[in-house]
Amino acid sequence: MFVPFLIMLREGLEAALIVSLIASYLKRTQRGRWIGVMWIGVLLAAALCLGLGIFINETTGEFPQKNRKLFEGIVAVIAVVILTWMVFWMRKVSRNVKVQLEQAVD
DSSP, X not given: OHHHHHXXXXXXXXXXXXXXXXXXXXXXXTOGGGHHHHHHHHHHHHHHHHHHHHHHHHHHTTSOXXXXXXXXXXXXXXXXXXXXXXXXXXXXXXXXHHHHHHHHHO
16 A cells, blocks of 8 residues: 555645646746646646546456456556656656746747
């Protein structure tokens, strides 16, 4: 139970970092009126993740033990592939992520 907690804590801190970067950019560019819209987006994203998590938990909870282990293995392999791709992608574009993020907010 402690390991999932640490993973979720890390992910939460990463999300908070991104939200704080966007909020500070909005304030710096005199677009503070959009901060409320940003928080609505954050809450909608959290609700979507919670709903998807509940859905996955409810649907996979009915699997027999053998099928559940197979499902968990497949999801783990997919996660490894996605995270590996993301690491290589981040290495390639890390030089201009801040500029791209600010342009996307504009």
